[in-house]
Amino acid sequence: MENENIIEGRNAVIEAIKNEKTIEQLFIANGQKEGSINVILAMAKEKKITVKYVDRKKLDQMSQTKSHQGVIAETTPYKYYEVEDILEYAKSKNEDPFIIVLDEIEDPHNFGSIIRTAEVCGVHGVIIPKRRNVGVTAVVYKSSAGAVEHMRIAKVNNINAAIDKLKENNIWIYGAEMEGKDYCFDANLTGAAALVIGSEGHGMGKLTKEKCDVLVKIPMVGKITSLNASVAGGIIMYEILKQRIKRG
Secondary structure, eight states, rough: OOTEEEEEEEHHHHHHTTTTTOEEEEEEEOOOTTTTHHHHHHHHHHTTTTEEEEEEHHHHHHHHHOOTTTTEEEEOOOOOOOOHHHHHHHTTTTTTEEEEEESSSSOOHHHHHHHHHHTTTOOEEEEEESSSSSSSSSSHHHHOOOOOGGGEEEEOHHHHHHHHHHHTTOOOEEETTTTEEETTTTOOOOEEEEEEEBBBTTTTTTHHHHHEEEEEEEOOOOSOOOOOHHHHHHHHHOOOOOOOOHHH
16 A cells, blocks of 8 residues: 655655645655755755655665655645535636546556646646545655646545536536547537546446547557557647637
């Protein structure tokens, strides 16, 4: 079971401190005093965060990413949002909601990459199920390059009930699906939109797929017949962003 209470890596820790993440203590490898470690130490001093210097082996044992870069922050758990918070955030920005719904993404690197792309594409929030989906762990933090700190993530009991709630708010549901009817660039993706991305292994669940208003696919001409979930999601997210920009 991955620990959701640690953040690893220099950039991820800097983003967490910048964004007022509640950090209980920082663990820094003995002898680390150069470059961005100095930035972290200065920020920790300003925010009165406890710093513990430990042997690098201790960090290796604590690490989940195996790439801690000499710094690990122990935090209070990520505070998840509600679906309503995501809708309110879009409303506060006077923008049509742009939401990502993940159906059982189990790879933390994929989840982190999706959050990173979602943040730069202007997504207002990400919805994940409580069961059979990775939560906001240290690996997710690191893979997102700190984007987790800028993204509203809601954990729900039932993905399909959450989709129904989005539909009640006049949000069009698009599913990323290899056997979709339309290519993503041919579909009208403007307006209030939620993009559903299925799991790495078996894609979207049958009922979830049926709840989608439109299934969109990505053109592929190579010998490999499928894309990594985060790459597929990223291509369609950029298409939604492109259409929004063109619409003005």
